Amino acid sequence: MFKYYLQLAVHSLKRYPVLTGLMVLAIAVGIGASMTTLTVMHLLSGNPMPGKSGKLFYAQVDADTDNSYPHKDPLDMLDYRSAMDLWSAHKADRQTLIIDSSVKVVAPDSQLPPLMRTMLSTTSDFFPMFDVPFQYGQAWTAEQGQRHARVAVISAALNRKLFGGANSVGRTLRIRGADVRIVGVLAQWRPSPVFYKVVGGRFGAATNGRFYGDTEDVMMPVGTGIDLNDGHFEPFTCWDLPEHAGHLTHAGCAWVGLWVQLDSPAKVTAYHEFLTHYAQQQKQLGRFTHTDVRLRDLMQWLTFNQVVPPDVKLQTSLAFAFLLICLFNTVGLLLAKFLRRSGEIGLRRALGATRASVFAQCLVEAGLVGVLGGIGGWVLTLVGLWAVRQQPVAYANLAHMDLSMFALTFLLSVLVAVLAGALPAARASRTAPALHLKTL
Amino acid sequence: MLKMTHLSKVYRTEVVETYALRDFSIDVKEGEFVAVTGPSGSGKTTFLTIAGLLETFTGGSYHLDGVDVSHLNDNARSKIRNEKIGFIFQAFNLIPDLNVYDNVEVPLRYRGMKAAERKKRIMESLERVGLSSRLKHYPAELSGGQQQRVAIARALAGSPRLLLADEPTGNLDTQMARGVMELLEDIHREGATIVMVTHDPELATRAQRNVHVIDGQVVDVAEDRVFSTSQLAEHSPA
Numbered sequence: 001m002f003k004y005y006l007q008l009a010v011h012s013l014k015r016y017p018v019l020t021g022l023m024v025l026a027i028a029v030g031i032g033a034s035m036t037t038l039t040v041m042h043l044l045s046g047n048p049m050p051g052k053s054g055k056l057f058y059a060q061v062d063a064d065t066d067n068s069y070p071h072k073d074p075l076d077m078l079d080y081r082s083a084m085d086l087w088s089a090h091k092a093d094r095q096t097l098i099i100d101s102s103v104k105v106v107a108p109d110s111q112l113p114p115l116m117r118t119m120l121s122t123t124s125d126f127f128p129m130f131d132v133p134f135q136y137g138q139a140w141t142a143e144q145g146q147r148h149a150r151v152a153v154i155s156a157a158l159n160r161k162l163f164g165g166a167n168s169v170g171r172t173l174r175i176r177g178a179d180v181r182i183v184g185v186l187a188q189w190r191p192s193p194v195f196y197k198v199v200g201g202r203f204g205a206a207t208n209g210r211f212y213g214d215t216e217d218v219m220m221p222v223g224t225g226i227d228l229n230d231g232h233f234e235p236f237t238c239w240d241l242p243e244h245a246g247h248l249t250h251a252g253c254a255w256v257g258l259w260v261q262l263d264s265p266a267k268v269t270a271y272h273e274f275l276t277h278y279a280q281q282q283k284q285l286g287r288f289t290h291t292d293v294r295l296r297d298l299m300q301w302l303t304f305n306q307v308v309p310p311d312v313k314l315q316t317s318l319a320f321a322f323l324l325i326c327l328f329n330t331v332g333l334l335l336a337k338f339l340r341r342s343g344e345i346g347l348r349r350a351l352g353a354t355r356a357s358v359f360a361q362c363l364v365e366a367g368l369v370g371v372l373g374g375i376g377g378w379v380l381t382l383v384g385l386w387a388v389r390q391q392p393v394a395y396a397n398l399a400h401m402d403l404s405m406f407a408l409t410f411l412l413s414v415l416v417a418v419l420a421g422a423l424p425a426a427r428a429s430r431t432a433p434a435l436h437l438k439t440l
Numbered sequence: 441m442l443k444m445t446h447l448s449k450v451y452r453t454e455v456v457e458t459y460a461l462r463d464f465s466i467d468v469k470e471g472e473f474v475a476v477t478g479p480s481g482s483g484k485t486t487f488l489t490i491a492g493l494l495e496t497f498t499g500g501s502y503h504l505d506g507v508d509v510s511h512l513n514d515n516a517r518s519k520i521r522n523e524k525i526g527f528i529f530q531a532f533n534l535i536p537d538l539n540v541y542d543n544v545e546v547p548l549r550y551r552g553m554k555a556a557e558r559k560k561r562i563m564e565s566l567e568r569v570g571l572s573s574r575l576k577h578y579p580a581e582l583s584g585g586q587q588q589r590v591a592i593a594r595a596l597a598g599s600p601r602l603l604l605a606d607e608p609t610g611n612l613d614t615q616m617a618r619g620v621m622e623l624l625e626d627i628h629r630e631g632a633t634i635v636m637v638t639h640d641p642e643l644a645t646r647a648q649r650n651v652h653v654i655d656g657q658v659v660d661v662a663e664d665r666v667f668s669t670s671q672l673a674e675h676s677p678a
Contacts, residue, residue: 001549001552004549011537011538012537014537015537048477343533344535347533347535347546348516348546348550349494350492350494350521350533351521351522351526351527351546351547351550351594352513352518352519352521352522352523352547352551352598353518353522353550354515354519354550354551355515355518356515356516357518357550432494432495433494434489434494434495
């Protein structure tokens with residue numbers, strides 16, 4: 001019977017083209033608005049490391065000496081000593097340090113002027129931990145990291161800019177006057193968000209769009225990065241003034257992130273105990289005031305830091321409220337349409353259609369309106385996402401529709417239309433045949 | 441075939457009860473052609489809608505083809521309407537945006553019949569009413585008489601046990617009315633049971649039996665009469 005209902009729906013929609021157009025438009029506009037914001041929301045709240053995020057943890061101990069509060073969340077980053085202690089203990093399956101800064105980059109054998117680029121000082125585990133893809137070469141070795149070797153990995157974008165995308169492994173970069181040999185070039189890689197440098201998001205939620213920008217252009221070993229760029233690392237939080245402004249290594253400042261990979265729940269428990277034990281030990285030594293530690297997995301850390309900008313959430317809520325209004329409009333239009341056809345419905349009832357048949361026929365018609373609305377909504381969503389891409393936000397160029405959101409567009413559209421059709425269909429199915437046979 | 445005993449239909453409002461049918465009894469045998477006559481508002485149409493299971497009744501009993509329909513649910517009533525009853529309405533009641541073929545197909549669709557069987561029945565019934573060449577025409581492209589023939593074909597397609605006709609010639613001119621009436625008589629001669637509601641006494645005389653209704657009650661049942669060719673000719677509209 002579905003095919004028959006579909007034929008009838010097509011007939012009916014053709015019979016009242018203006019009414020059909022209005023219903024399709026109402027759904028399309030509602031779907032377009034809500035799917036645009038939902039797609040952005042989906043992109044911003046997705047899992048940047050699917051399949052692995054449950055094994056990646058952000059470790060926190062608290063070196064802050066402020067004792068105003070007996071218990072508090074540790075600072076978002078670690079002081080240098082704690083970070084090095086925890087990292088060098090190698091208690092996790094993998095562990096890596098994260099230090100951000102900006103640097104002036106020159107390629108001596110190119111004619112380009114110096115470029116200001118972001119730099120990540122990290123450890124060799126960073127690449128396998130976060131499944132970072134390489135286009136050319138490879139990461140530096142742990143041994144190179146330990147001896148502060150002048151080596152670097154650069155991004156695909158910087159490689160295109162400086163070397164036209166050619167294999168630049170073995171070529172030289174000059175960073176703050178020092179020559180650094182390129183050992184690897186990344187393939188296109190842009191986790192969304194750039195999760196490993198998310199810190200302090202919950203304090204400045206309005207600017208959390210920054211976490212969806214590009215990854216760093218230059219990556220080098222922590223020791224090398226500090227050798228070359230000391231005094232220029234950020235962000236940081238200090239509770240003591242550094243001896244020399246900006247030089248944070250021996251100061252009471254938190255500026256290093258520590259990510260660990262723990263491959264089993266037992267290892268998570270063990271690592272938490274390790275952190276706790278370390279904090280207690282440091283307190284006994286008089287270096288720590290607080291012994292609170294945290295070990296959140298990747299998604300917990302992103303949620304804790306409220307990485308999805310609040311304006312995106314607000315827009316999504318408003319768009320769905322708008323969709324609700326469109327749904328009510330469609331209910332009204334469908335009701336008008338079905339009641340206008342009460343004569344035909346009465347006749348069908350007289351000729352043997354059950355209430356369920358009439359209900360199903362009306363729902364199929366509503367569903368068809370939903371499919372048409374979905375097509376319109378999909379087009380409007382593409383327009384909406386194009387508009388988002390024109391906005392000055394870090395995530396702008398991420399705003400594209402993927403397959404799952406494409407499917408969801410139609411699913412949502414049909415669902416909305418069927419929901420909108422349910423009440424009118426129920427009313428239509430209760431048509432008393434004898435009353436309406438003369439109104440056909 | 442159709443037996444109503446002391447049947448009543450009451451429309452109630454907060455302040456008044458209106459009897460549309462009161463102590464209404466009728467017994468239509470299989471193969472009969474019965475005309476139900478009476479003035480406007482006498483309860484003829486109410487009787488027909490109850491007979492066609494389009495409405496429920498308030499009291500009494502109603503047996504259709506041996507089945508007590510008093511307590512049937514809506515699905516069962518729909519099934520009986522679909523399988524046992526054919527309707528012919530004064531206003532034809534064709535669906536305007538379906539062509540002739542699709543209009544005749546409507547009751548067969550709800551019977552869950554296979555496409556080949558549906559096609560066979562539709563073609564046979566349209567052949568029967570002389571419209572097999574108008575399959576793709578829409579109701580608006582047909583004359584009133586042709587539209588009523590399509591409606592009759594739709595009623596016949598499901599091979600119903602009972603044909604209920606409500607003023608089947610009421611919207612037709614004399615010429616067309618004669619054609620439709622002759623068609624009904626032919627169908628009856630082939631064994632169909634027909635109950636026809638009409639306020640036209642002349643038309644009623646062409647039925648085997650007349651039942652006169654006034655104020656919701658059967659007041660007179662004319663004696664059975666047997667059709668003869670001469671009678672048909674005598675009563676045919678000029």
